[in-house]
Amino acid sequence: xxxxxxxxxxxxxxxxxxxxxxxxxxxxxxxxxxxxxxxxxxxxxxxxxxxxxxxxxxxxxxxxxxxxxxxxxxxxxxxxxxxxxxxxxxxxxxxxxxxxxxxxxxxxxxxxxxxxxxxxxxxxxxxxxxxxxxxxxxxxxxxxxxxxxxxxxxxxxxxxxxxxxxxxxxxxxxxxxxxxxxxxxxxxxxxxxxxxxxxxxxxxxxxxxxxxxxxxxxxxxxxxxxxxxxxxxxxxxxxxxxxxxxxxxxxxxxxxxxxxxxxxxxxxxxxxxxxxxxxxxxxxxxxxxxxxxxxxxxxxxxxxxxxxxxxxxxxxxxxxxxxxxxxxxxxxxxxxxxxxxxxxxxxxxxxxxxxxxxxxxxxxxxxxxxxxxxxxxxxxxxxxxxxxxxxxxxxxxxxxxxxxxxxxxxxxxxxxxxxxxxxxxxxxxxxxxxxxxxxxxxxx
Numbered sequence: 374x375x376x377x378x379x380x381x382x383x384x385x386x387x388x389x390x391x392x393x394x395x396x397x398x399x400x401x402x403x404x405x406x407x408x409x410x411x412x413x414x415x416x417x418x419x420x421x422x423x424x425x426x427x428x429x430x431x432x433x434x435x436x437x438x439x440x441x442x443x444x445x446x447x448x449x450x451x452x453x454x455x456x457x458x459x460x461x462x463x464x465x466x467x468x469x470x471x472x473x474x475x476x477x478x479x480x481x482x483x484x485x486x487x488x489x490x491x492x493x494x495x496x497x498x499x500x501x502x503x504x505x506x507x508x509x510x511x512x513x514x515x516x517x518x519x520x521x522x523x524x525x526x527x528x529x530x531x532x533x534x535x536x537x538x539x540x541x542x543x544x545x546x547x548x549x550x551x552x553x554x555x556x557x558x559x560x561x562x563x564x565x566x567x568x569x570x571x572x573x574x575x576x577x578x579x580x581x582x583x584x585x586x587x588x589x590x591x592x593x594x595x596x597x598x599x600x601x602x603x604x605x606x607x608x609x610x611x612x613x614x615x616x617x618x619x620x621x622x623x624x625x626x627x628x629x630x631x632x633x634x635x636x637x638x639x640x641x642x643x644x645x646x647x648x649x650x651x652x653x654x655x656x657x658x659x660x661x662x663x664x665x666x667x668x669x670x671x672x673x674x675x676x677x678x679x680x681x682x683x684x685x686x687x688x689x690x691x692x693x694x695x696x697x698x699x700x701x702x703x704x705x706x707x708x709x710x711x712x713x714x715x716x717x718x719x720x721x722x723x724x725x726x727x728x729x730x731x732x733x734x735x736x737x738x739x740x741x742x743x744x745x746x747x748x749x750x751x752x753x754x755x756x757x758x759x760x761x762x763x764x765x766x767x768x769x770x771x772x773x774x775x776x777x778x779x780x781x782x783x784x785x786x787x788x789x790x791x792x793x794x795x796x797x798x799x800x801x802x803x804x805x806x807x808x809x810x811x812x813x814x815x816x817x
Contacts, residue, residue: 378413378457378476386411386453389713390471390480392461394421394444397681397702398486399768404710406451409717413455413480415473419444422509425699425763426776428549430512431519432556433564433792434783437509439775442768461487464651466677482676484709485649485663489682489697492643492660502622503640506549513795515639520794522636523569536576537634542625544617545641546583547590548734551600553639554581555736558607563787579609580633584616584642589742591696592732596742599751603736617642644697646683658685662694667724669709680705688727695727699766704728735759738784 387410391398394416402414423440430437448454459473470477491505504515519541526538541557543550557579566574581588581604587597588604588611604611617638618628625633646653646661656663656671662685664672669684671677681702685694695701705725712722731745733755741756743749750758760780767773782788 378459378473378478383479384411387481387717388413388479389482389484390415390478391484391486392416392471393486393488393681393683394418394456395424395486395488395681395702396699397706398484399444399447400703400706401484401486401680401710402454403447404707405713406448406454408453408714410713411453411455412451413457413478414444414448415457415459415461415471416444417458417460419456419458421447421768423767424507425548425766427506427509427512428553428556430509431506431515431553432560433516434556435776435779437513439772439779440767441509442772447768461649464649464677466651466674469676480676482678482713485652485671485677485679485683486681486702486706487647487649487683489644489646489660491640492645493640494643496619499617499620499638499640502620503544503638505640506553507644515637516792517794517796518637520792523565523572524794526572527569532573532576535572536578537623538636539572539574539577540580540633540635540637541578542580542582542633542635542638543641544582544638545643546581546585546588546611546613547641549641550581550583550639551588551604551734551736553641554579554604554609554611555607555740558604558609559737559787561608564792567788568792580635581609581611582615582617582627583611583613586613588613589732589734591698592734592742592744593749595749596732596734596744596751599742600734600736603740603742607737607740644682652677659694668712668722669705669725678709680709686725688725691727698732700730701727733759733762738787 389405389410390413391402392415394414399421402412405412420441420443426435426440429435444456448456457475459475461471461473463472469480491507493500505511522538526535529535543554561574561577588600589597601611616628617625619626620638623634623636625638648661658664663679663683664685665679669678669680671679682697704727708725715722733743735741735756739753739756741759742751743755743758764773767776
């Protein structure tokens with residue numbers, strides 16, 4: 374039997390356990406701070422990460438620390454909020470307990486805000502060889518891969534082999550794919566030729582493959598067409614109705630057997646929820662999402678809720694569930710926080726109603742598209758709006774300041790100055806031998 378998580382005492386307060394420190398989980402925890410609840414936030418990372426700017430980390434525009442904020446710092450002065458770094462292993466709903474990698478914990482209310490993972494649709498080769506973009510560490514890995522491949526290209530005398538290192542393939546025409554394609558195209562124009570003057574950049578291609586017939590499927594046809602036009606203007610080779618069937622680390626094969634070659638393929642073609650033992654067996658629907666009612670309660674449970682990307686909730690025109698965007702999770706968290714406060718006052722909960730405040734995507738300097746209620750913008754004004762909205766959404770004044778400074782510098786110099794190849798140090802054979810010797814002594 375696992376030990377209980379220590380130092381979180383039974384203090385007579387109703388305990389709300391929140392699993393996941395993303396947009397939805399973090400907002401709920403912040404809104405329940407200084408309430409009559411005892412709040413326990415659990416996440417496998419000790420920081421909140423701002424996913425919309427992962428692509429800027431991957432393309433050397435921002436430092437990882439600029440878009441990551443320590444969870445403990447956020448709750449330093451919130452005595453009723455406790456944080457534990459752990460993985461959720463199982464939910465025992467009949468006992469009102471969760472089992473985690475650091476022990477078990479009782480709850481009065483449980484809120485699952487675990488988000489989603491990359492969906493490879495069962496293709497093991499693509500999972501093994503492509504690069505996803507769902508975490509800060511994956512963004513750093515992509516940055517390292519790009520820089521490492523360019524160093525290797527310098528040592529290739531065969532132009533075809535050099536092109537394989539230099540070209541980059543992006544799969545998935547959603548915001549991640551579109552924004553990353555635009556950033557890479559600008560690097561090709563303004564930055565990489567200065568860093569690698571010996572290379573022939575006519576060999577470098579940036580490909581964007583989308584399986585459906587349009588980019589940015591969640592946006593208007595006008596925004597989709599404009600985004601495609603902007604990307605092609607930057608030199609990106611955009612292919613719609615192009616489904617990637619396989620990848621072996623070099624050769625990319627489409628389902629019509631057309632082939633492309635690159636050592637760098639970024640997979641941003643879909644997401645799926647992580648299965649949660651004790652919950653997903655009975656409540657999971659499409660791509661692992663958990664079916665919830667109008668109050669975000671998981672179907673068949675009175676005190677277990679799901680919010681954010683993992684929640685599948687039908688409402689009005691959203692017969693296939695709400696879009697998996699940050700705004701949905703933030704609004705669900707806000708509504709659930711109000712409902713928890715209503716429970717304390719013995720008032721009835723209010724059902725969630727999503728208010729669509731628009732969707733945006735940036736393609737490059739002065740280039741963006743925005744679908745807002747009643748108005749659609751493209752170009753410079755959409756780009757300025759995108760900058761403002763994302764800057765204000767960043768956690769921490771210091772982070773906003775450094776991001777703004779980086780953006781201003783990059784705008785006027787067209788030079789992301791963070792192109793450093795930092796790799797974790799591997800322990801030497803000697804270190805491993807010493808450690809093994811210590812373990813043998815302990816066992817003896």
